[in-house]
Amino acid sequence: MADPDTAVKESAVIGYDREIKDILGAIDRSGSGAPSHVAIVAEPMGGRTTIVNEIRRLYGYRVHYLSLDAVVTKKAIPDFAAVPQDIILIDNCAFLSTRKIGGFDVLNEFLRTQITSKKMFITTWNIHAWQYLDAVMNIGAYFQTIVILPKMDMPVTKQMILSRYKPGDIRFIDEGTTERSMFFSVIHRTVRLPFLATDLTIPWIKLNFTVMFSKLPRKKRIQVSIEDVIFEKINRIADGNPGVAILLWENCLVDNTISLSAIRENTCALSLDVNESFILSIILSMKSVHYNDLSAIAGGEINIDQVVYRLFQQGLVQEKDGYFKISPLLLKCITDYLRKTRRLW
Amino acid sequence: MTVADTIVPNITANIAADLPFKTIDANLILYITAIIIVAYVLTYLLSFILIRVSERIGWYRTSVTMIIPLLKIVIYTVSLYYIIIASIEPSLTQLVAFSGLFGAAIGFGLKDLFADLVGGVVIIFEKPYQIGDIVTIGSQYGEVKDIGLRSTRIRTPADELVSVPNFTIFNQPVSSGNAGDLAMMIVIDLFIHPESDADTAVKILKETLVTSKYVIVSKKYPYTVLVEDFPFYKRVRAKGYVNDLRQEFEFKSEVTRRALAEFRRSGIRPPAFAPWSDNTTVQPDRGH
Numbered sequence: 001m002a003d004p005d006t007a008v009k010e011s012a013v014i015g016y017d018r019e020i021k022d023i024l025g026a027i028d029r030s031g032s033g034a035p036s037h038v039a040i041v042a043e044p045m046g047g048r049t050t051i052v053n054e055i056r057r058l059y060g061y062r063v064h065y066l067s068l069d070a071v072v073t074k075k076a077i078p079d080f081a082a083v084p085q086d087i088i089l090i091d092n093c094a095f096l097s098t099r100k101i102g103g104f105d106v107l108n109e110f111l112r113t114q115i116t117s118k119k120m121f122i123t124t125w126n127i128h129a130w131q132y133l134d135a136v137m138n139i140g141a142y143f144q145t146i147v148i149l150p151k152m153d154m155p156v157t158k159q160m161i162l163s164r165y166k167p168g169d170i171r172f173i174d175e176g177t178t179e180r181s182m183f184f185s186v187i188h189r190t191v192r193l194p195f196l197a198t199d200l201t202i203p204w205i206k207l208n209f210t211v212m213f214s215k216l217p218r219k220k221r222i223q224v225s226i227e228d229v230i231f232e233k234i235n236r237i238a239d240g241n242p243g244v245a246i247l248l249w250e251n252c253l254v255d256n257t258i259s260l261s262a263i264r265e266n267t268c269a270l271s272l273d274v275n276e277s278f279i280l281s282i283i284l285s286m287k288s289v290h291y292n293d294l295s296a297i298a299g300g301e302i303n304i305d306q307v308v309y310r311l312f313q314q315g316l317v318q319e320k321d322g323y324f325k326i327s328p329l330l331l332k333c334i335t336d337y338l339r340k341t342r343r344l345w
Numbered sequence: 346m347t348v349a350d351t352i353v354p355n356i357t358a359n360i361a362a363d364l365p366f367k368t369i370d371a372n373l374i375l376y377i378t379a380i381i382i383v384a385y386v387l388t389y390l391l392s393f394i395l396i397r398v399s400e401r402i403g404w405y406r407t408s409v410t411m412i413i414p415l416l417k418i419v420i421y422t423v424s425l426y427y428i429i430i431a432s433i434e435p436s437l438t439q440l441v442a443f444s445g446l447f448g449a450a451i452g453f454g455l456k457d458l459f460a461d462l463v464g465g466v467v468i469i470f471e472k473p474y475q476i477g478d479i480v481t482i483g484s485q486y487g488e489v490k491d492i493g494l495r496s497t498r499i500r501t502p503a504d505e506l507v508s509v510p511n512f513t514i515f516n517q518p519v520s521s522g523n524a525g526d527l528a529m530m531i532v533i534d535l536f537i538h539p540e541s542d543a544d545t546a547v548k549i550l551k552e553t554l555v556t557s558k559y560v561i562v563s564k565k566y567p568y569t570v571l572v573e574d575f576p577f578y579k580r581v582r583a584k585g586y587v588n589d590l591r592q593e594f595e596f597k598s599e600v601t602r603r604a605l606a607e608f609r610r611s612g613i614r615p616p617a618f619a620p621w622s623d624n625t626t627v628q629p630d631r632g633h
Binding site: 099103135345 | 402528549552553555556558559561563564568588589592595599602603606607
């Protein structure tokens with residue numbers, strides 16, 4: 001059995017020391033016979049897979065791993081009592097329920113199995129699905145340890161991304177000369193005023209903190225490298241989401257070279273009706289949802305073809321082999337909108 | 346005619362005679378007209394902008410709209426002050442004495458209008474309801490669209506705009522369904538046959554409620570489903586919050602439709618007799 005402190009020190013996972021320690025502590029306690037179930041909760045692309053891989057690496061011989069990729073039926077739940085391993089690790093538990101009448105039966109059955117089992121259950125959840133289920137079913141009560149993966153700060157994002165390369169492999173290009181040599185620069189921002197239906201482009205003053213820091217008195221001067229400026233921008237656009245940050249990085253990296261100007265911000269002004277917002281919140285609450293599952297959730301009340309077409313047309317969702325998922329680079333924008341309109345609680 | 350009716354106008358007339366009135370000329374009239382127009386345009390513009398802004402900010406919609414009546418009263422008070430200053434240039438003592446007596450004179454002469462204005466001020470500061478609330482004032486039910494100094498405008502479910510005098514709050518009960526919040530509790534009653542399985546009905550109604558596209562559930566907005574047994578039927582009552590009070594009826598209708606369809610699929614029969622109720626959403630089944 002790994003000592004949590006030692007295991008954390010030896011862990012290759014970046015940025016989740018405290019969370020890994022909590023999980024390993026729970027695994028440690030599970031040996032005492034008391035229930036010690038764990039729920040790992042994160043936003044989409046928020047680092048759940050990294051944690052799961054680390055648990056499997058550390059406790060591979062004790063772990064029975066099950067990844068859910070589609071909505072589960074009662075029959076599809078395995079007989080965990082027959083599994084030889086003592087830790088049941090289930091990824092993407094949002095698929096245990098669907099937001100429809102009768103859609104909680106599988107989850108109820110699973111929770112019954114969990115609380116009567118002698119084994120330890122480690123489950124991962126999409127944060128939006130978790131918050132919904134916690135509100136309507138109080139699922140938090142079934143887990144002794146709830147680990148919510150935090151948003152990453154810039155230094156952690158930088159460390160995480162650069163750890164994938166050898167030192168000196170990446171070239172950072174300072175093309176943003178104007179941006180870095182002036183206290184402020186005038187940019188053009190598209191805004192939509194509340195009483196106008198059309199977008200307006202207005203000049204906007206953008207403060208350049210990099211230059212401001214460099215003009216500080218010598219003793220207080222802070223050296224800001226182009227690397228830091230680039231990662232600051234990536235982290236800000238990704239809103240601290242590691243998966244989105246990596247995706248953004250990979251999209252902007254050309255021949256191991258990245259420039260500040262290549263990192264472009266996504267703007268989106270959403271205006272969705274009730275059905276579109278509802279279906280979008282369902283897709284956001286799951287890793288990816290099959291058309292058939294969406295159709296079952298929509299029922300006869302919603303024209304799912306029309307809604308999906310509208311969401312797809314606006315670039316909010318992506319489709320592959322009948323599965324729909326949120327466009328990763330619009331994750332923050334979509335989440336903010338759904339929170340504002342009370343589709344996410 | 347009472348003593349007060351004769352004394353108050355006389356005193357007001359005496360004080361008014363002592364006030365240093367300016368000569369009323371075209372410039373003064375133009376100036377006063379300009380003040381009134383600016384005040385009106387300003388209140389209209391601010392209301393318009395704040396309402397549009399409030400529509401965009403979701404959760405805090407009513408927090409923004411509650412500023413509107415306050416702004417109106419500030420703008421109109423300032424305008425009145427400038428009109429008085431422009432007309433009579435009184436000393437502070439004269440202004441206070443004149444305002445009091447002028448107010449009393451208005452109170453006797455235009456009692457109802459004055460009462461409405463006082464009601465408007467009370468509504469602004471006491472906030473029995475705010476713009477955006479769903480309220481029942483007297484016999485009128487609907488969403489508060491505007492709180493003016495004289496009246497409150499309510500949009501009824503039939504899409505009628507009703508002006509309720511602000512004085513009504515003093516002599517009629519006022520109830521606000523959401524009290525400034527965007528969410529509002531909705532009660533949905535369904536009636537089932539006394540021999541039907543109440544447990545299944547509760548489960549269905551509960552799941553229908555929490556899977557609705559209009560619902561909001563949290564510690565602040567809990568939900569519950571209750572059963573009560575009556576001689577000829579069982580009542581299954583769901584209480585839950587709609588996430589935006591403007592969708593009150595859509596929420597109620599959607600939950601009812603889906604629950605009734607699921608009741609049918611699960612063999613839950615409607616009662617042979619169902620009582621009349623505001624929340625009754627099922628017709629009695631005459632076939633049983």
